[in-house]
Amino acid sequence: MTGNDTQAAETRRATLVTALAMSATGDRQAFSRVYDMTAAKLFGICLRICGERQAAEDVLQEVYLIVWRRAAGYRPERSHPVTWLATIARNRALDWRRSPRGRAFIPVPAGGPDETVDDAPRADQALVATEDGQRLDHCLDELDERPRHAIRSAFLDGLTYADVAGRAGVPLPTMKSIIRRALLRLRECLNDDA
Amino acid sequence: MTPDDRLLAAELVIGLLAAEEAAAAEARRAQDADFAAEVAWWETRFAPLFDQYREVAPPPYLAARIEAMLALPHVAGRTPRVHWRSLAIGATGGALAASFAAWLLTPVVVTAPAPPVTTPARPAGLMVAQLAWTDKAKVPAPVAIVEPALGSVRLTRGVDTPADRDGQLWRIPAGGTPVSLGLLPRGGAREVRVALANLPATGSTLAISIEPRGGSPTGQPTGPVVAAGTLERL
Secondary structure, three states, X not given: OOHHHHHHHHHHHHHHHHHHHHHOOOOHHHHHHHHHHHHHHHHHHHHHHHOOHHHHHHHHHHHHHHHHHHHHHOOOOOOOHHHHHHHHHHXXXXXXXXXXXXXXXXXXXXXXXXXXXXXXXXXXXXXXXXHXXXXXXXXXXXXXXXXXXXXXXXXXXXXXXXXXXXXXXXXXXXXXXXHHHHHHHHHHHHHHXX | OOHHHHHHHHHHHHOOOOHHHHXXXXXXXXXXXXXXXXXXXXXHHHHXXXXXXXXXXXXXXXXXXXXXXXXXXXXXXXXXXXXXXXXXXXXXXXHHHHHHHHHHHOOOOOOOOOOOOOOOOOOOOOEEEEOEEOOOOOXXXXXXXXXXXXXXXXXXXXXXXXXXXXXXXXXXXXXXXXXXXXXXXXXXXXXXXXXXXXXXXXXXXXXXXXXXXXXXXOOOOXXXXXXXXXXXXX
């Protein structure tokens, strides 16, 4: 990131933190600023995980009601506001995917190994500190291709063990042990670099 | 923290667990501070992946829908979080506000012209719904009386409406989306005439929302719901 980008990102962060704090006091205008600044990001998350527009809209709606109620619980010193919001959105979307309705819905057609991977983010959309991102990239790169891909797509597409095993055409227990081994390595690597 | 605990935290964060396993891990997170810290650790490490999600603008009406819901005291208040899926089931009796949250959070086709769905067993006898205010109010809430033979829904008392707004009456079939029954008359009258095909059935919910003059522009409630109740056979 250039200096300007960094500064713009910090301004954005500070604006969001303030708007969230004001939302916590019941300020609806501030809340609508939070929505305007983040809805596209959160909708992108809901849409990708739900795989269906109607469901993604419902989940997004639920997400912002949760945000409205929980705004007072946000701690700026612990996480970036976008991370906090995105985590709520992703968790709600995962809930939907694991509900009977969500399970009945067959998402994203199974395809080649790379179909779910990486829409490269634009620099100005990189919301979360890039240093952490480089560390994660580095540690994921240390893993074998199969678990690396499985872990990424599990996170990004909201896939369970059963889903990733099914997509890869690997028995569930095999997939579980491949991923678990990789996670132990990943933890070690992420920890070492800290 | 055993290595298995650490794995479980990672699996929870990444989303690898099936519903029941995830619920169990969430419960543990709520009780076990060490485990919660491990979950937080993984959340922080994986946060950079959020950058991979592409931004997609949500449809413009969503903002209005959310805004409208903030006005609902029971939905918007600082109450403990309840999940709408669990609410969708226990929507009777005291769980009124909850059933509203459920309804408001279920899919709503904004452009729906309120079709008179395939008429379920046409109601013959009188039906009543004791409405409850969604907000604390001093006066008792009205009772709605449905007389199918007359195609009429009457309220035992009126609903205060700001001068530039209309009260709108809705029926919400169990598990369905709201269908307008019409506007509450301004002034003294408290009766809404309803076409036979549009009559609410027993077990459905009646609700009153405050809408712009002339009624909701979208065909779905857009303003705060002020009163609601379940319809029962008399």
